[in-house]
Amino acid sequence: xxxxxxxxLKLLEKNAHFTAEDIAAVLGDKAEKIAARIKELxxxxxxxxxxxxxxxxxxxxxxxxxxxxxNVTPSAGHGFEEVAARIAKYPEVESVSLVxxxxxxxxxxxxxxxxxxxxxxxxxxxxxDSVTQxxxxxxxxxxxxxxxxxxxxxxxxRDNVSL
Amino acid sequence: xxxxxxxxxxxxxEIKPSGIRRFFDIANTMENVISLGVGxxxxxxxxxxxxxxxxxLEKGQTRYxxxxxxxxxxxxxxxYTERKYGVSYDCRREALVTVGGSExxxxxxxxxxxxxxxxxxxxxxxxxxxxxxxxxxxxxxxxTTTEENEFKLTKEELLAAITPRTKxxxxxxxxxPTGAIMNKKDLEEIAEVLRGRDVIVISDEIxxxxxxxEERHVSIASIEGMxxxxxxxxxxxxxxxxxxxxMGYALGPAEIMTxxxxxxxxxxxxxxxxxxxxxxxxxxxxxKEVERMLEEYDERRRIMVSGFNKLGxxxxxxxxxxxAFPSIKSTGLTSEEFCERLLYSKGVALVPGTAFGxxxxxxxxxxxxxxxxxxxxxxSRIGEFLAEL
Numbered sequence: 001x002x003x004x005x006x007x008x009l010k011l012l013e014k015n016a017h018f019t020a021e022d023i024a025a026v027l028g029d030k031a032e033k034i035a036a037r038i039k040e041l042x043x044x045x046x047x048x049x050x051x052x053x054x055x056x057x058x059x060x061x062x063x064x065x066x067x068x069x070x071n072v073t074p075s076a077g078h079g080f081e082e083v084a085a086r087i088a089k090y091p092e093v094e095s096v097s098l099v100x101x102x103x104x105x106x107x108x109x110x111x112x113x114x115x116x117x118x119x120x121x122x123x124x125x126x127x128x129d130s131v132t133q134x135x136x137x138x139x140x141x142x143x144x145x146x147x148x149x150x151x152x153x154x155x156x157x158r159d160n161v162s163l
Numbered sequence: 164x165x166x167x168x169x170x171x172x173x174x175x176x177e178i179k180p181s182g183i184r185r186f187f188d189i190a191n192t193m194e195n196v197i198s199l200g201v202g203x204x205x206x207x208x209x210x211x212x213x214x215x216x217x218x219x220l221e222k223g224q225t226r227y228x229x230x231x232x233x234x235x236x237x238x239x240x241x242x243y244t245e246r247k248y249g250v251s252y253d254c255r256r257e258a259l260v261t262v263g264g265s266e267x268x269x270x271x272x273x274x275x276x277x278x279x280x281x282x283x284x285x286x287x288x289x290x291x292x293x294x295x296x297x298x299x300x301x302x303x304x305x306x307t308t309t310e311e312n313e314f315k316l317t318k319e320e321l322l323a324a325i326t327p328r329t330k331x332x333x334x335x336x337x338x339x340p341t342g343a344i345m346n347k348k349d350l351e352e353i354a355e356v357l358r359g360r361d362v363i364v365i366s367d368e369i370x371x372x373x374x375x376x377e378e379r380h381v382s383i384a385s386i387e388g389m390x391x392x393x394x395x396x397x398x399x400x401x402x403x404x405x406x407x408x409x410m411g412y413a414l415g416p417a418e419i420m421t422x423x424x425x426x427x428x429x430x431x432x433x434x435x436x437x438x439x440x441x442x443x444x445x446x447x448x449x450x451k452e453v454e455r456m457l458e459e460y461d462e463r464r465r466i467m468v469s470g471f472n473k474l475g476x477x478x479x480x481x482x483x484x485x486x487a488f489p490s491i492k493s494t495g496l497t498s499e500e501f502c503e504r505l506l507y508s509k510g511v512a513l514v515p516g517t518a519f520g521x522x523x524x525x526x527x528x529x530x531x532x533x534x535x536x537x538x539x540x541x542x543s544r545i546g547e548f549l550a551e552l
Contacts, residue, residue: 011462015535022535025469026462154207160512161190161200163290163339163519 004029008037009046014147016050053148057141064138065094065110066117068125069103071133080104083130092120103135114138178294183518186503190512197541199529200512202339204404204485206459208441209452212403215444216437224436230428232260232412233439239446240412244397248371248382250390256417259424260434260442264369264398264411269295270426271365271394271413272331276301280330285316286520287488288335289367293520301330307522310490313479314343318352325356331363334383337370340519340528341488342481344374347381354386363419364393369411370484372402372453375461378482384414391416394423401485402453403445408438460485463531463538470542471529474549485532488516492525494552502527508551509544 004027011018011026018026020035027034041047056063070087074080080098087107088096094108107125111117118136126134143151168176190200207213231237234254241254252258261267268291276282276299284292285306296303306324308314321332334353336345345353357364364383371380384393398411411434413423464481471478471489478489491501498515505511516523531538 017536022466022539026465028465156205158198158201158203158205159191160193160196160198161187161514162202163514 004034005037005041005046008034009041012038012047016052053145053150055142055150057150062112063110064112064114064117065108066121066136066138068107068109068121069135069137070105070107070125070131072104073130073132074104075130083128086128087125090120090124092117092124103133108139174297174300178297183499183515186499186506186515186518189503190506193506193510193512196506196510196512197537197544198512199531199533199538199541200514201530201532202486203406203532204401204456205532205534206404206456208404208408209445209449211448211452212405212441212445216408216441219437219440224440226436228260228433228436228439230433231258231424232434233436233443236260236439236443236446239443240414243446244382244395244414248380248385250382250384250395250414252414253417257414257420259413259420259427260439261398261411261413261427262431262434263400263409264367264396265291266427266431266434267394267396267398267411267413267423268292268333268365268367269298270423270430271396271415271419272296272301272333273299273426274419274422275331275363275365277330279328281326281328282330283321283324283332285320285333285335287314287338287341287516287523287526288333288519289339290519292333292335302328304329305520305522307520308341308343309522310479310526314338314341314488315345315349316353318356321353321356325360325362329360329362331365332357334364334366336366336368337374337380337483339370339484340486340514340516340523340526342479342484342486344378344380344483345383346378347386350381350383350386350389354383354389357392358388362392364389366393366395368395368397370401371397373457373460373485374483375457375464376480376482380483394419399442399445403442403449404456405438405441405445408441409435410438410442460531463533463535466535467529467531467538467542470538474542474546476545476549485530487529487531488526489529490525491527494549496552498524498527505545505548509548511541511544511548 011023021031024031024034072083075082084096092109094110097106099106109117121136237254237258241252245251272295278300280301281304282296282301283304285308293303304324306320366383374380384390384395394415396413399405467487468478476489478487481487498517502513502515514528516526
């Protein structure tokens, strides 16, 4: 890895709005150089994408999501990789992680309604051969996502000018 | 009808109101302002500090403390000062907890100033020193530091200002508004002038924790022969984001601290008890939080400085505090004109450099105690403003 990579990545992880110029200012480097390096990091798959954190609960929009705990029989030779990769392909699936503890895969699933999420779990996830058990936990409210608090309403109470 | 002109003290009446009052009144009543104008952190006080305050209230620790402050706090202050700046003080005889750094500055000035005494004040600097010296009956002697010297106080400037009447030197570094710091070598030169003279240094080190890059804060009290002629002032407002708690302290030779404590005892009694308990927690366990805030300030600082320079407003790298101090001389406007027109046309609030002394003419102060998005928006509006000039 190039020397500044970690710092570039940390800044972008904190705020995807940082431009190459901003990062160059912070690192004391040239904007063109940083822009080229970001492009390389994107192309090599280290930077996988950019998204926004949105508090959908503030909008009158039907959304439901759940954390599904899956017990899975690992396949010979591939372990959990095969089934995890397969589950990850579904557009309804937001995240898939292999976890330690009482179950194997933790999957977050989103849909428009609770019903839609239930159907997806019952018809798709539960019917995968190697999946031996599913436990569905609906998310009732989100408080923080990707380091960003969704519930805090802290306002700047300071004056416009003070010495 | 009572004649207030006969009532109100002449000394007080003659003190100019702080800053540029009219500009401040306008700026603070305007809505939807994108401000870079404040002198306090945007971060909340770290949670464990607030929790310590709450806990003390729950325990009913709501009485006066001893005049000097809680023993545990005085001990932590001395440990912290030794750990951070390498100066050791006797927490029983050489330390006092005050209501913010401001009270410590005021009491220190009053403790040493007699009528006709001169107190040297480098400017541009924070606004309280000059009026405080006048209230104490002393005469402020202003040294205007220059951009060529990075707004540091030089040996030559100091020598030129010293007279037989000089009683004290205010040393406001890291400096609000210039962001200047004095490194060890700079301080050695000042010390060289002062050693052997009966002049006390009132070193306002409230921004000590907020220095960036290679050069970190050095206290003049750590320079050989200077501890005995320094009153070191620091506090919790800036480093720990605790402005509203009003917590500061003074450290110095026992002979002077006894007198300062006397002033504090009669004027204040003791610093707020809840805040004192919270402050203990700050010193004991908040290094990580301070580090995190510092890192964030540093990022914003670099973005702001680079932003001003790209706009053609020359901006030195501020090495301390949380302000950029760009030159607006290229616009041909005075600092006040610049700030007022910018405020009216683009809704961006900066502070004219002249609020910090005449030496601030040609400069404006921009605080980076704001989010990245906020700073970018303000810079972009300043860019529009410059293009329309």
